Amino acid sequence: MNPSIRLKSHFALLLIFISFTVNSGVACVEIPDIIDPPAQEPPDAGTANLPDAGDRDSGIPQPDAGDLGNDGGSIDAGTADTTRPTVLTTFPLNESTQVKLDTKIRVAFSEPMNRPTVSMSIQPPVKGINLTWDTQDSEATLTFTNLLKENTRYTLTIEGEDRAANALENPKSFFFTTGGPAPDMQPPTILATTPADSKIGVNRDTLIEVVFSEPMSKPETEAAFAVISPAGLNNSTMTWNPAATVLTVRLAAAPPYGSQVVWQVSTHARDAVGNMLEQTKQQGFRIVREGVATFDFDPATSGSVGAPSYYRPNFIYNLATLGDTAENESKRLFLGFLVSGLPEDLTLIRQATLRWWTSAQQGNPHENLGHLMLEHVNIGNELEASHFGDNPALIADYHALSLNSAIIVPPNTIGRPGTVDITSWFQSDWLLRNERNHRTQYRLRFSSQTDGDNISDILISDVETDPKLATLEILYEYP
Structure with missing residues (x-):
């Protein structure tokens, strides 16, 4: 028999057999037994192979255990270049x-x-x-x-x-x-200046640059330059390009934040053959301004979480603990902030200062649990609630990888409040503010999960003693 005919006939008989057994209600097809996969241990704060922020340093952000931000959309292939060159x-x-x-x-x-x-x-x-x-x-x-x-x-x-x-x-x-052999009778002009006239948000260390239409007499032109306001900036350093057409002025001191700098080049400025500038040129610009903003902690992304219970009943701050309890529960403290109140046009984050309040202490966590470490994390839009430790998202938040190397917090800096400079961390979060919904988040934990002695070694933050769990102060510059 032709092999292809034999194959077709066997396939047809198989279909008839399956159809017959289903319609007659007889289960004649043998199905292999389903074998359960090996049981896995639940994530535990003391398990060495967990993706724990304290077990390894990784600059790669963990998948967000809160709001994944996946809208199911397709990958953007990019936008066509329609900008005309200049x-x-x-x-x-x-x-x-x-x-x-x-x-x-x-x-x-x-x-x-x-x-x-x-x-x-x-x-x-x-x-x-x-x-x-x-x-x-x-x-x-x-x-x-x-x-x-x-x-x-x-x-x-x-x-x-x-x-x-x-x-x-x-x-x-x-x-x-x-140029040429004929006498130069044409007066010089100013072709360009930096910063541009009326520009705002100029850096305090800016240079003033004046570009002339032709080579200038350096001594006379330098004497013709003056800063009108603010006072005290006229003892400036002046340099020239080799062609003597560009004068660069380094101011004697940094102008105050938000000040209006006004300067001029008078008609005493002369070109190389003595032709005077026809009109006094006066221009000004505004120095960048300074702002400060203080943000209270965000209850949805702040509070303590312990392992292995992973218990967090709500977002209300009444009591927050950090260390290990008499039940050998390892407590970590999360501090999150929503910073949407910062101006979008700010030009520089000069300083970011984290402050959190510790009301009391039980035992000796610094001696028994090792270093207190502050870590930079990204846990999404909330630190999820969990009553029975059955919320995988909260477990993932507890073990979220640190985005940077931890900062060791010395015992003598803890108090009411304890203070840590987190400028570089916040700067990176600000650059990613749209992806992170204007959130910045941090975690405090001790290097040892627990000492297993059934004695509390904890730091306590109490709302009655300290109504604010934490604040974030941002010093910034804007135009």
Whole structure:
């Protein structure tokens, strides 16, 4: 018999047999016995192989035991680049004068360009043009075989596209004027300044940069520069670029937070041949401001949890303990904060200070349980409630991996309140504030779970003695 025919006939008989036995109610198909998987120990604070924050240091965040944040959506393939490129700067700068005849023209773009699409034309025409690029395709250099003409105004026009075929944004034309043997009778001008006029949120250590249209007389121009306000900043350090066209001023002291800095260059400033600046140039900018915010602990993500009971009946702060109990229960203290009140436009977290209040102590936890350690964790939107230790999410929170190496908290820093600087930890949480719903969370625990002596060695926080379990103070800068 043909093997394929034999296979088909056997398959047909099998189908008939199964159909017959089901319809007749006779269970003729033998099903293997189901074998239960090996029983597993429940997560225990004393088990060595648990993913316990104290057993190993890991910079990889644990999967969030609270709100997983998984909406089931598909992976974003990215957003198409529709931003048009711009010219960031040119050298010589637009409107420069007394430019050397052998100058090289440099053009810096805001992003990599598609080289074949980029063209640069110069009027009046110049023979022997050579265009080169940097390795990132974001800066082009134009050189000429022949010298430029004396006392001539040249206009450079640039066209092109970026790698996503977005056309170059205006302005695309710039001009400069060369020098020559004819006497220079043209007064200098100020082409650009840094910080820009009326800019806000400027760093206190900022430099002031003034770009002139042509080489300047250094002594006279430096004498023409002055800081009008605030007082006490005029003993400044001044330096120049080799071409004597850019004056850089380092202020004598850091201006106060939020102060308005006003400076000027008077008409006493002169170019290299003695032409005076036609008008006094006065500009100003505002220094970054300083703010401070204090946040109370978030009850939903704060409180003590013990193992192996994993008991947490509610979110109410009445009593919080840290250490081990007479039942050899290992208590850990979680301190969470919701910081959505911070301004989104802040520019720097200068300091973050955690404070928590300890009302009393039983036994000697520091001697019997080792170091007290503060850890940086991420437990999601809540420290889940659990009455009988049957909530896996709370167990996962208890054993959440530390995001950084722990800070050892000396006994002499514990009190009412105890204080720890957590600036770097909070800075990283602020960068991830949208992913973490503006939450930042910490955990206190001793290096030993319990000493097993059925005697309490605990730190106690009591709402009657200390109504606030913890606070977080943030010192920040904003525009």
